Amino acid sequence: MSPSGPRAVVLVVDSGGIGAAPDHERFHDASDVDTLGNASRAAGSLALPTFERLGLGNIAKMAGVAPATAPLASVGRLRERSAGKDTITGHWEMMGIVIRNAFPTYPNGFPPEVVERFEKIAGSKVLGNRTASGTQIIEELGAEHMRSGRPILYTSADSVFQVAAHEEVVPIETLWDWCVRAREMLVAPDRVNRVIARPFIGVQGHFVRTANRRDYAVAPPSPSMLEILEDAGISTCGVGKIGDIFCCQGIAAGQRTADNDEGIARTIEWLDRDSSGFCFTNFNDFDSKYGHRRDADGYAKALIDLDRKLPRILDRLRTGDRLILTADHGCDPTASGTDHTREYSPLVDYRPGVPGAVLGDLDSFAQVGARVLATFGVSVPAEAIVV
Numbered sequence: 001m002s003p004s005g006p007r008a009v010v011l012v013v014d015s016g017g018i019g020a021a022p023d024h025e026r027f028h029d030a031s032d033v034d035t036l037g038n039a040s041r042a043a044g045s046l047a048l049p050t051f052e053r054l055g056l057g058n059i060a061k062m063a064g065v066a067p068a069t070a071p072l073a074s075v076g077r078l079r080e081r082s083a084g085k086d087t088i089t090g091h092w093e094m095m096g097i098v099i100r101n102a103f104p105t106y107p108n109g110f111p112p113e114v115v116e117r118f119e120k121i122a123g124s125k126v127l128g129n130r131t132a133s134g135t136q137i138i139e140e141l142g143a144e145h146m147r148s149g150r151p152i153l154y155t156s157a158d159s160v161f162q163v164a165a166h167e168e169v170v171p172i173e174t175l176w177d178w179c180v181r182a183r184e185m186l187v188a189p190d191r192v193n194r195v196i197a198r199p200f201i202g203v204q205g206h207f208v209r210t211a212n213r214r215d216y217a218v219a220p221p222s223p224s225m226l227e228i229l230e231d232a233g234i235s236t237c238g239v240g241k242i243g244d245i246f247c248c249q250g251i252a253a254g255q256r257t258a259d260n261d262e263g264i265a266r267t268i269e270w271l272d273r274d275s276s277g278f279c280f281t282n283f284n285d286f287d288s289k290y291g292h293r294r295d296a297d298g299y300a301k302a303l304i305d306l307d308r309k310l311p312r313i314l315d316r317l318r319t320g321d322r323l324i325l326t327a328d329h330g331c332d333p334t335a336s337g338t339d340h341t342r343e344y345s346p347l348v349d350y351r352p353g354v355p356g357a358v359l360g361d362l363d364s365f366a367q368v369g370a371r372v373l374a375t376f377g378v379s380v381p382a383e384a385i386v387v
Contacts, residue, residue, distance in 0.1 A: 007277060008372045009313065010326065010368060012094075013326070013327045014282055016327035017034070022079065033330055033342070035330040035332045037060060039332075042300065044063065050307045051065060054072050058075050070355070073349050075356065076361065077345070077347070078362055078365050081098045084158075094369050102159070104159055128141055131156055142166065156339055164198040176214055179214060183216040197216075222249065225380075236277060237253045237254050237270055238251040238253075238280050239263055239281040268316065290302060291331025296334050314350070321375075322372070322375045324368055327343075347367055
């Protein structure tokens with residue numbers, strides 16, 4: 001154990017599912033969805049020696065990633081209890097919040113009364129108001145948006161209210177303000193789980209979304225496992241969009257990141273401070289840049305890159321520390337459409353000096369938070385929060 005006490009790190013491969021969940025049909029997904037497996041097979045084979053030693057091949061069927069005879073980590077497949085397959089649902093369940101009553105979705109776009117209220121906020125009519133891929137809709141409507149100044153409103157299969165605007169047309173602070181006010185107006189029965197500001201730059205045919213995205217989530221019910229940690233005097237840090245997902249409840253410190261590389265760098269900086277506590281990091285590129293865009297090659301390359309950089313984190317861990325790798329949902333880059341997929345999530349639970357094991361299938365993503373609490377000797381709640 002380190003002189004200052006143990007440290008726990010959770011790394012979320014955003015969308016890194018490992019096979020169709022038993023209830024995949026309920027979520028309109030095929031039986032062969034398998035984000036990591038299909039990405040590896042689309043690449044022909046993947047060399048992921050770090051993941052292989054940890055034991056990922058013991059729970060995921062990936063081309064090139066063999067089962068380990070003696071995995072360094074305890075590994076298993078996590079079944080989601082919540083009714084959803086999105087970022088909020090997955091991350092909240094990791095911290096002990098189970099969503100039984102799914103947030104509203106809008107497969108036919110938002111109703112007129114919702115659109116009209118937002119148009120009053122923006123001061124103009126909207127473009128779009130339909131389900132769409134974010135990159136596709138800015139290519140379709142970006143030029144008209146630049147001519148008219150009208151914001152692009154869209155959604156997806158998830159419970160999201162997304163507003164896209166060009167940074168040279170709508171100042172980024174204005175877009176953020178619109179989304180803050182939209183968050184305030186979207187109450188039941190239209191209480192979507194996230195309002196997302198989606199700024200972009202460029203010209204027709206070359207529009208690119210920027211790192212100035214902001215997520216405005218509904219506040220989670222209390223107390224999540226993050227708040228339980230904080231109440232126990234354990235310092236907490238959120239890297240990437242973690243702070244947005246939990247509205248900073250139970251997150252004492254943190255930083256948004258532009259990409260996976262920055263997420264790794266910020267996590268390493270946190271470890272190098274040599275202070276006891278919990279670091280919760282999200283690697284969003286897997287989902288936003290490769291999963292939704294159905295870019296299997298990009299997804300595979302991102303896995304290779306993470307595998308190469310993981311030793312920088314593992315080498316900093318000492319006896320008493322814990323590293324958990326997991327995912328919040330799937331987003332199979334070989335599936336039809338552009339939406340998330342309902343899948344098992346991996347649990348890769350590494351503790352230096354503690355032998356690994358193959359745990360099989362485990363109930364609930366809350367296994368993640370429970371193991372973080374155990375690192376600090378904090379009692380796990382007898383029951384999850386169910387909403």
